[in-house]
Amino acid sequence: MAIESQIRAAIRDCVNRTSRKPFRWGGLSGYQQLETIGQILRSLPCREIDTDYLSLLSVWIDQALSNNLSVALDLEQANLWLRRIADCLHYPKYSHPIKDNVTNTIDTTNLSLTSLKVRCEMEELLQQFVPDPKQNPAQFALKKKLQRLWDKYGTNLLHCYDIPGLPPDNLKMEAMFSNLRRHHPERKFSNIKRIILECSLIECVHCGAELALRRPRHMRKTIQTMDGGVFVAGKSKECTNSSCTHFGYYATSVLKYSLPYSTYGLDVLAFIGWQHEHEHQQLVEIQRSLKRRGVEINESNVGKLYRQFLALLGGTLAHTQEKLDSKVASPAPGTKIQ
Incomplete structure (x- = not known):
């Protein structure tokens, strides 16, 4: 059994x-x-x-x-031919991954390999690959598809052998251009300033009971400021009264350093807003200025921080405060004010 x-x-x-x-x-x-x-x-x-x-x-x-013997033999031979074609293209043996998942097509062991040489080898191999459509249908389908692809795209597939650093396939090429466009910076800070903030309240505003510190921090992150990196963490408090409905209080003073879900300080927002509004600089120019000052940021994040700056600036205007006061004074039906 x-x-x-x-x-x-x-x-x-x-x-x-x-x-x-x-x-x-x-x-x-x-x-x-x-x-x-x-x-x-x-x-x-x-x-x-x-x-x-x-x-x-x-x-x-x-x-x-x-x-299924004949079908298996046909598939086995088709698989061998496919491997021979892959070896003819010298991929992935000819290329090796480097930093940021970008493929380097430069191989110091075989610098004589060129697109012309690969083209001649491929065309010679395709001429040798002549399967019988009746006896070997899998090999014939493979040859037909490969021949059509080679005739249609063959001239545009071999530039990676002549251009240093050009990836040999579309996936790695898209990854390379995506990294170049987005430019995800590597943020490594050592010996940075640490700021631990606690909730400033001492008593519960609902029941008046004493507040006790919670052990875990409700937020912690490393933010970039104009003066360098800063580690900011907030420690919340909880009401000691078990019957109180309002349980937790957070350290709102962390908002003095950066906005929620943001890793850039408020001084960076102010710098971006001033440079764009007063100095009339473009976003890419502001990005370069920030990078010279040691702030790792890309152009898209500069635009995002500029929109946040406008939102913060709009909240200080008199007519915006009047709208907010009117909403609080006359709430919509069904709105519960605590």
Whole structure:
């Protein structure tokens, strides 16, 4: 029974293999694994095949292998040709990943490789690959697809062998240009100033009970200011009265350093607003000025911080305060004022 359970598990594994193209084909791997199971069953002594299932299983497996032998051989040859084509392109052996997941196509061991040489090798290989459409349908479909792709895009696929640093495939090229466009900075600060702020309240505003410090910090982050990086953390308090409905109080003084969900100080917002409104600088110019001052930021974040600056500035205007006061004085129906 132990042998039977192992054989059953192996068969379930081989018939449910997933395919990972282009080099790992689930159907071909499953056939090869089923072929190995058949060899094991044929090699077992007769005394160990003690169930009807195992006695018939070897016959069923041999029949399945013989029925799919031609298809498996065709797929195996197609897989070998696909690997030969990949070797002809010298990818990924010719390229290796470097920083920021960008692929470097420069290989000091084979600097003589050029697009012309790869083109000649590929065309020669495609001329050798002449499968029979009736005897080898999988190889014929592979050759037809590859030949059409090569004729249509072949001239535009080999620039990576002549241009240093150009990735050899679309995914790595999109990743490279995405990193160049977004420019995610690496923010590493050492020996920075640490500011730990507590809630300034002493008693609960609802029941008057004493407030106690909570152990975890309700927020902590490292922000960039015009004077360097600063670590800011806020410690909240809780009401000691268990029957009080208002439980937690946060350290609102952390908002003096940066806005919520932002890692830039308010002085950076003020600098961006002043440079854009008073000095009439473009966002990219402000980004360069900030980088010269040691603030790591990209152009999109400069625009985001400028919009936050406008929102903060608008809140200080008299007519905005009048609107807010009127909303509080005459709330909408159903609004509960505490």
